Each structure stands twice: as C-alpha cells, then as structure tokens.
Amino acid sequence: AQSVTQPDIHITVSEGASLELRCNYSYGATPYLFWYVQSPGQGLQLLLKYFSGDTLVQGIKGFEAEFKRSQSSFNLRKPSVHWSDAAEYFCAVAAPMEYGNKLVFGAGTILRVKS
Amino acid sequence: KAGVTQTPRYLIKTRGQQVTLSCSPISGHRSVSWYQQTPGQGLQFLFEYFSETQRNKGNFPGRFSGRQFSNSRSEMNVSTLELGDSALYLCASSLDRGDNEQFFGPGTRLTVL
Numbered sequence: 001a002q003s004v005t006q007p008d009i010h011i012t013v014s015e016g017a018s019l020e021l022r023c024n025y026s027y028g029a030t031p032y033l034f035w036y037v038q039s040p041g042q043g044l045q046l047l048l049k050y051f052s053g054d055t056l057v058q059g060i061k062g063f064e065a066e067f068k069r070s071q072s073s074f075n076l077r078k079p080s081v082h083w084s085d086a087a088e089y090f091c092a093v094a095a096p097m098e099y100g101n102k103l104v105f106g107a108g109t110i111l112r113v114k115s
Numbered sequence: 116k117a118g119v120t121q122t123p124r125y126l127i128k129t130r131g132q133q134v135t136l137s138c139s140p141i142s143g144h145r146s147v148s149w150y151q152q153t154p155g156q157g158l159q160f161l162f163e164y165f166s167e168t169q170r171n172k173g174n175f176p177g178r179f180s181g182r183q184f185s186n187s188r189s190e191m192n193v194s195t196l197e198l199g200d201s202a203l204y205l206c207a208s209s210l211d212r213g214d215n216e217q218f219f220g221p222g223t224r225l226t227v228l
C-alpha cells in the first residue's frame with residue numbers, strides 16, 4: 001500500500017528566507033507525486049506535480065520540487081518565502097492507473113511565516 | 116472556466132440524521148473523487164466516480180455512499196450520522212481516470228451535533 005510521510009508538522013520561517021518541506025513516500029514503483037496547498041477554510045490548490053521525466057519540477061507561486069528515487073523523496077522548495085505563503089502544505093501520491101484517481105496524502109505541514 | 120463547486124458550504128446535522136452533499140465538476144471533467152478531512156485522520160479518500168460508476172472506494176463504512184449523474188455531477192450521502200462524521204468533505208474532479216491532476220472544490224463543512 002502506498003503511504004506518505006511529512007515529518008514536520010509545523011515549520012516557521014522568516015519572510016524572505018528559503019523553505020524546504022520534506023516528503024517521503026512508500027510505493028513499489030515510481031508513483032505520481034503532488035504538492036497541494038490549503039489556506040484556512042479553503043480547498044486544496046495544486047502547486048506542482050511529477051509524473052515522469054525531469055526530476056526537478058517547477059510549480060506555481062515560485063515553488064519547485066525535486067524527485068529523488070533513491071531516497072523516495074519529493075521535497076518542496078522555495079528560495080524566498082512571502083507572508084502569503086503561510087498555509088498548510090500536503091504531499092500526495094497516486095499509483096499510475098492502478099488505483100485510478102485515488103490520492104494518498106501525507107499529514108500535512110503547517111507553514112508559519114514571521115516578519 | 117468555472118472551478119469545482121460544492122453545495123452546501125456549511126451544514127449542521129444531529130446524530131442519526133442523513134445528509135447529501137453535492138459536487139459539480141469542472142466542465143468537461145468526467146471523474147469525481149471525494150475526500151474526508153478531519154484533524155485526527157487527515158485527508159482520506161472516500162470514493163471515485165467515473166462514467167456514473169464507482170471505480171474505487173476507500174476504507175469507510177457502508178453508511179457512506181455516492182453516485183454520479185450523466186452530466187458528471189456527483190452526490191455523496193452519509194446515513195445515520197455519527198459525531199465522528201464531522202469533517203470537511205472535499206470533492207475533486209479530473210478530466211479522465213488516467214489524468215491524475217485533480218482540482219479540488221472549497222469543500223462542505225459538516226458538523227454533527
């Protein structure tokens with residue numbers, strides 16, 4: 001069965017500082033990988049996705065993520081955080097075609113931005 | 116193009132009642148999935164519908180059910196509500212089953228008293 005681990009429940013960074021949110025997955029092959037962001041009281045917005053190909057993927061709002069097969073990781077990064085980035089971030093995996101559109105989510109990381 | 120819409124946005128019910136939540140996918144999207152989000156269990160997959168058929172089901176009791184109509188709109192129903200059913204219910208749509216890019220609606224916040 002697939003699983004996703006986000007080891008950091010909360011992260012606080014200063015505005016303008018760099019950010020890295022960690023995500024590790026468990027799956028027998030290469031899954032589809034996603035990062036979503038959720039602001040309070042809102043649904044989920046897709047930041048970026050990895051299906052295949054280049055292991056460094058660019059997303060919206062200046063985010064990027066790198067797929068590392070050897071480490072079963074898909075960490076999210078941003079070089080300079082803005083106060084508006086404060087939100088909860090979810091890493092998710094899906095088994096290609098095997099389970100249709102079923103996403104398995106990590107527990108989420110709450111990002112706080114201090115000025 | 117309009118996004119995924121969910122109605123109602125907020126709902127308060129009492130234990131033992133039943134509830135129906137509605138989801139309208141993005142125009143042209145044929146797959147609709149439902150997720151439950153709670154502070155304790157996080158985001159959990161409920162079920163997926165495609166071409167009016169349930170294609171995939173998560174680990175939830177039979178009190179949770181759903182359906183999809185010919186226009187791809189979907190409803191989910193929870194019968195005999197329990198306090199633990201209080202959650203944010205999120206609907207997501209995607210173009211097809213092989214296309215795993217899912218777009219989420221704002222959710223329906225269900226409170227069971």
